[in-house]
Amino acid sequence: MNFSLTRRHALALPLQALALPEAIAATSSPIPPASIHFGPNFNFGVSSSAYQIEGAVQQDGRGPGIWDVFCHQPGHISKGQNADIACDHYHNMPADVALMAQAGIKNYRFSVSWPRLFPDGNNIPNPQGFAFYDRLVEQLQKHGITPWLCLYHWDLPQALQDKGGWTNRDTSARLGEFAGYVSHHFKDRIAHWMILNEAAVHSMFGYGMGSHAPGLRGKDSWFAALHHLNLGQGLSIQALRANNVPGRIGTVACCEPIRSSTNNQADLAAAQRFDAIWNGSVLKPLFHGAYPEQVQEEFAPLCQTGDLANIHQKIDLLGVNYYNRLHIRADPASPIGANFGPTQEPARFTVMGWPIEPDGIFEILTHIHNTYGKPEIFISENGYATADDSKVSDIDDMGRITFISDHLNFVKQAIDSGVNVSGYFVWSMLDSFEWNDGMKWHFGLVKVDFTTLERTPKRSYFWYADLIRQNAARTLQASNP
Numbered sequence: 001m002n003f004s005l006t007r008r009h010a011l012a013l014p015l016q017a018l019a020l021p022e023a024i025a026a027t028s029s030p031i032p033p034a035s036i037h038f039g040p041n042f043n044f045g046v047s048s049s050a051y052q053i054e055g056a057v058q059q060d061g062r063g064p065g066i067w068d069v070f071c072h073q074p075g076h077i078s079k080g081q082n083a084d085i086a087c088d089h090y091h092n093m094p095a096d097v098a099l100m101a102q103a104g105i106k107n108y109r110f111s112v113s114w115p116r117l118f119p120d121g122n123n124i125p126n127p128q129g130f131a132f133y134d135r136l137v138e139q140l141q142k143h144g145i146t147p148w149l150c151l152y153h154w155d156l157p158q159a160l161q162d163k164g165g166w167t168n169r170d171t172s173a174r175l176g177e178f179a180g181y182v183s184h185h186f187k188d189r190i191a192h193w194m195i196l197n198e199a200a201v202h203s204m205f206g207y208g209m210g211s212h213a214p215g216l217r218g219k220d221s222w223f224a225a226l227h228h229l230n231l232g233q234g235l236s237i238q239a240l241r242a243n244n245v246p247g248r249i250g251t252v253a254c255c256e257p258i259r260s261s262t263n264n265q266a267d268l269a270a271a272q273r274f275d276a277i278w279n280g281s282v283l284k285p286l287f288h289g290a291y292p293e294q295v296q297e298e299f300a301p302l303c304q305t306g307d308l309a310n311i312h313q314k315i316d317l318l319g320v321n322y323y324n325r326l327h328i329r330a331d332p333a334s335p336i337g338a339n340f341g342p343t344q345e346p347a348r349f350t351v352m353g354w355p356i357e358p359d360g361i362f363e364i365l366t367h368i369h370n371t372y373g374k375p376e377i378f379i380s381e382n383g384y385a386t387a388d389d390s391k392v393s394d395i396d397d398m399g400r401i402t403f404i405s406d407h408l409n410f411v412k413q414a415i416d417s418g419v420n421v422s423g424y425f426v427w428s429m430l431d432s433f434e435w436n437d438g439m440k441w442h443f444g445l446v447k448v449d450f451t452t453l454e455r456t457p458k459r460s461y462f463w464y465a466d467l468i469r470q471n472a473a474r475t476l477q478a479s480n481p
């Protein structure tokens with residue numbers, strides 16, 4: 001049986017033809033979906049981002065973004081790869097949405113591409129860009145999938161980078177305008193708005209460490225980018241409120257408990273400092289209107305009158321991206337004197353070298369709940385990578401199933417202990433472009449062959465479908481006793 005979808009025949013393939021190859025299906029998954037129970041209103045979903053999947057970077061009036069430029073400069077991306085085509089989701093979108101629907105996925109978080117919507121980073125919209133997302137939302141609605149729209153997932157128009165990008169305070173105002181325009185266009189069709197994805201990661205790797213676009217290094221550009229992202233987020237929330245969007249408004253942060261790599265004084269201090277920047281400088285100004293004490297002096301020159309009030313906005317829900325704890329050591333070569341280090345205890349790791357620490361999700365959820373006024377949280381990203389050189393095992397991905405179910409169990413424990421968690425979104429639906437690592441790591445429930453663009457659902461896709469179905473059935477029983 002042909003169980004794969006290709007661009008050519010994706011739409012023609014009957015839905016019931018989707019199945020795992022028999023040899024793989026014959027062995028059972030270690031964690032039966034029936035053992036994972038969530039309440040009637042829990043939102044299971046998948047997440048993606050525009051640049052990582054869309055491709056079509058020069059089509060229909062899209063302008064250049066910072067990642068287009070960065071990818072085409074030699075030495076930045078593993079194997080010299082780029083996302084010019086990526087998953088070609090731009091052309092495969094209806095089939096990709098149908099794949100979600102077939103798994104019973106009811107929630108999809110995606111981001112819109114700023115350079116596709118405003119190619120020159122100014123206020124002149126690109127109607128063809130808007131038309132693509134109109135079609136996407138229409139397809140999602142047709143299949144009963146709720147769109148969760150994220151406004152900014154790292155793809156700044158190059159025209160704005162030419163003026164300094166996030167080191168330029170003016171970019172905050174530009175994001176606010178962008179948010180106003182996009183929310184006005186989509187406001188009657190979107191029930192969940194997310195402003196940013198992972199301000200800490202974007203500012204650190206793009207403007208501090210230089211491994212992501214636009215490739216800047218140094219503490220000044222790092223802190224400026226982070227402050228201006230925070231400010232842009234606050235202005236965007238206000239723009240959405242001014243537009244009276246009927247949907248709920250939130251943002252997405254990567255929140256990870258921080259550990260010191262050793263008990264040395266220098267590493268312990270580095271870990272505290274890292275925590276204040278990575279977690280604290282995103283969440284504290286948003287929820288409490290102040291930067292953490294340890295870094296207040298460093299942010300002071302960037303903070304103009306009214307900035308902290310503009311950043312300190314009420315949100316309706318917080319998206320938490322969690323992958324693992326961060327283990328930190330002192331590093332004089334780092335712009336902030338701290339860097340990633342080894343784990344103190346022996347640990348298991350994914351192929352990317354990320355420690356597998358499902359209990360860390362409980363720790364961070366509890367911490368946010370207790371520190372920031374019990375906000376409603378959804379897990380906006382959590383996922384597991386395999387490597388591009390794995391073959392059958394990439395489809396027979398027991399490791400991913402174990403990873404997801406272990407994390408879900410800790411999410412459930414957090415809910416049972418009173419934390420308000422309303423959803424869980426797997427990163428990601430499709431294998432996609434993994435930034436400076438190119439196509440090296442595969443996070444998808446669905447395998448993408450980057451040469452043929454063929455889609456092949458993995459074991460985890462079927463497992464997740466079962467999990468959603470069984471929880472929905474439970475929901476029905478709960479509401480019709």
Ligand code: IFM
Nearest residue numbers: 049052198321381427434
């Ligand atoms: O692919 C990324 C995503 O863009 C942001 N969060 C982490 C994912 C895995 O690295």
